[in-house]
Amino acid sequence: MRNQIYFRLPFSKTIFSNDVSSENHVVQFTSFDGLEKLDFKGNLQNSSVNELLINPLFSKDLNFKLNKCEEESEENYTKKLDEVISFIQKNKIPKLVISRRKILDLKDKNINLSQSFLNLIKAYDNAFTYLFRTENACWLGAFSEVLGKFNKENATFETMSLAGTLALNKTWTSKELDEQKTVSNYVKSVLSKYSDEVEISETKDHISGNIKHLRTDFKLKLERKNLENLISELHPTPAVCGIPKEFCKTAISNFEENPREFYAGYSKVETTDEIYYFVNLRCSKIHKNAAEVFVGGGITAQSKALNEWAETELKAEAILKNLEFF
Numbered sequence: 001m002r003n004q005i006y007f008r009l010p011f012s013k014t015i016f017s018n019d020v021s022s023e024n025h026v027v028q029f030t031s032f033d034g035l036e037k038l039d040f041k042g043n044l045q046n047s048s049v050n051e052l053l054i055n056p057l058f059s060k061d062l063n064f065k066l067n068k069c070e071e072e073s074e075e076n077y078t079k080k081l082d083e084v085i086s087f088i089q090k091n092k093i094p095k096l097v098i099s100r101r102k103i104l105d106l107k108d109k110n111i112n113l114s115q116s117f118l119n120l121i122k123a124y125d126n127a128f129t130y131l132f133r134t135e136n137a138c139w140l141g142a143f144s145e146v147l148g149k150f151n152k153e154n155a156t157f158e159t160m161s162l163a164g165t166l167a168l169n170k171t172w173t174s175k176e177l178d179e180q181k182t183v184s185n186y187v188k189s190v191l192s193k194y195s196d197e198v199e200i201s202e203t204k205d206h207i208s209g210n211i212k213h214l215r216t217d218f219k220l221k222l223e224r225k226n227l228e229n230l231i232s233e234l235h236p237t238p239a240v241c242g243i244p245k246e247f248c249k250t251a252i253s254n255f256e257e258n259p260r261e262f263y264a265g266y267s268k269v270e271t272t273d274e275i276y277y278f279v280n281l282r283c284s285k286i287h288k289n290a291a292e293v294f295v296g297g298g299i300t301a302q303s304k305a306l307n308e309w310a311e312t313e314l315k316a317e318a319i320l321k322n323l324e325f326f
């Protein structure tokens, strides 16, 4: 079976898929640890709602199963987060991102994945939204965090620092402001190695469905030959990992129950004019019998375990409320 993907770029009306006519790699996913790459070959072709719905993909049609349908309970996760908070205080680190998998046991439920993908497109206009299927995996995701966007014609590179999470009606506190500043400082320090002139925007609210984040935009001129280096230096940013980077990567693999796979990794999409890199968050790995929803958040010395649990529940809703059951 060939690797097949459907996706929609932010603020676009076009749904693309990969045809079979070439050996071009049009979309590539990289895992969080950078060790796994998943390629989608072909040329980009316009797809349509009709085409998706004539022959929809259902979770029941997938031939791989999740063996263990148990998730980390609220009690166990908050207990672990208390240990993480002590670890952060003891080691005096500004931020560490910890995540979990929320598991939806499908029992006799069947998800219409094509319709769920269309629901996500409608719900999040600013998101990179995708549905892919390979021989042994199926993922669905929609999020708006850009790791990089390179314009081929004018050689400009744009990125953002996105962090801090609250429900729409809440007011920012120093916890979220400091957390986002850590990401901005990191991004700025990496970008300044590539250009003396980095444009930095004001920090503003970034709305994503029922929640908001803090966001700062960055822009610079970049030689194309430096693009891949810059991306691998930026990834994983403290928005999904922490500071210091290598120390936090090790802490993540010690604290988290399972490897993150493609969650908190990134995708790369090349069009005629642009090369995009999107951070893979608000995503779900779908099996015949279950959906795993990956959710995490930045933990700091000021974090409260219960609030962090609530934040992951809110983030999981982004996907869960758009699943269409058949």
Ligand SMILES: C=C(O[C@@H]1C=C(C(=O)O)C=C[C@H]1O)C(=O)O
Residues within 6 Å of the ligand: 097, 099, 145, 162, 163, 164, 165, 213, 239, 240, 281, 282, 294, 295, 296, 297, 298, 299, 315
């Ligand atoms: C880690 C996630 O989100 C990231 C972490 C955020 C935070 O800690 O506030 C906010 C946006 C994302 O950069 C996730 O959605 O799982």
